[in-house]
Amino acid sequence: MQPLSAPLVQVRQLSYTYPDGTRALDNINFEMSAGETVVLLGANGSGKTTFVLHLNGLLLGQGQVLVAGVSVNKQTLSEVRRRVGIVFQNSDEQLFMTSVLDDVAFGPQNLGMAPQEAFDLARKMLNRVGLPDAEHKVPYHLSAGEKKRVAIAGILAMSPDLLILDEPTVYLDPPGQRTLIGLLRELPQPKIVVTHDVVLAQAIGTRAVFFEKGTIRGMGTVTEVMNQFGWDPSQAIRGTA
Ligand SMILES: Nc1ncnc2c1ncn2[C@@H]1O[C@H](COP(=O)(O)OP(=O)(O)OP(=O)(O)O)[C@@H](O)[C@H]1O
Ligand SMILES: [Mg+2]
Secondary structure: OOOOOOOOEEEEEEEEEOOOOOEEEEEEEEEEOOOOEEEEEEOOOOOHHHHHHOOOOOOOOEEEEEEOOEEOOHHHHHHHHHHEEEEOOOHHHOOOOOOHHHHHHHHHHHOOOOHHHHHHHHHHHHHHOOOOOOOOOOHHHOOHHHHHHHHHHHHHOOOOOEEEEEOOOOOOOHHHHHHHHHHHHHOOOOEEEEOOOHHHHHHHOOEEEEEEOOEEEEEEOHHHHHHHOOOOOHHHHHOOO
16 A cells, blocks of 8 residues: 555656657656546647556656556556556547447456446446447447547446546537536546547646647646646637637
């Protein structure tokens, strides 16, 4: 057991260069505690997705990444992936079973849950994301917003200690966005949410971090960070951009 005061996530001097030579992260230092929902903001290509992929070891860069006291490395991958659930930016990378129900039940079954219990849980999660009638469908045939919902249900079914969502509201219709915001506010887990959606950011973020060219350029409340970096698209409509 780690002491209660220890941060949930500790990242020290993390850098990552993709095989083609793109330096996507450059000396990132980041900490969050278990009570937070941290929103990651920043331009396209600034490194947000690359950063979160390091938090469950899908990418292993130079530097140190600790989640709940566990150092993320090749030896700890299965433990880290039990603790950290990521809803990917691209749902097609997440869904791979031949039915929606199997897909959502896959994670819990993989952790040892009995099939019937896992299917019951999967149905409950599909209900929660507003897809109660999709269980027999082929994930590949779903609409983009439906795929996103299935991916979210699949991660929720795992009850991760840290929930990471990369652009969760993309493709969701406005009622779906509202449902998701309500759901995220209800969920007790600490969260890291990567988003360009300022409504979502303001609704759930207890803190925001701003990425620029692979570095963290600023952090503060969501409003402070959005003001500092001119990150509110409605400014253009009001003529204050
Ligand atoms: N597989 C890859 N190979 C090479 N370069 C990559 C790869 N994936 C991402 N990059 C590059 O790394 C940088 C950071 O990309 P990343 O996807 O982390 O940005 P992002 O902040 O999530 O952007 P967005 O807001 O568009 O999702 C970009 O320059 C991108 O082109
Ligand atoms: Mg991204």
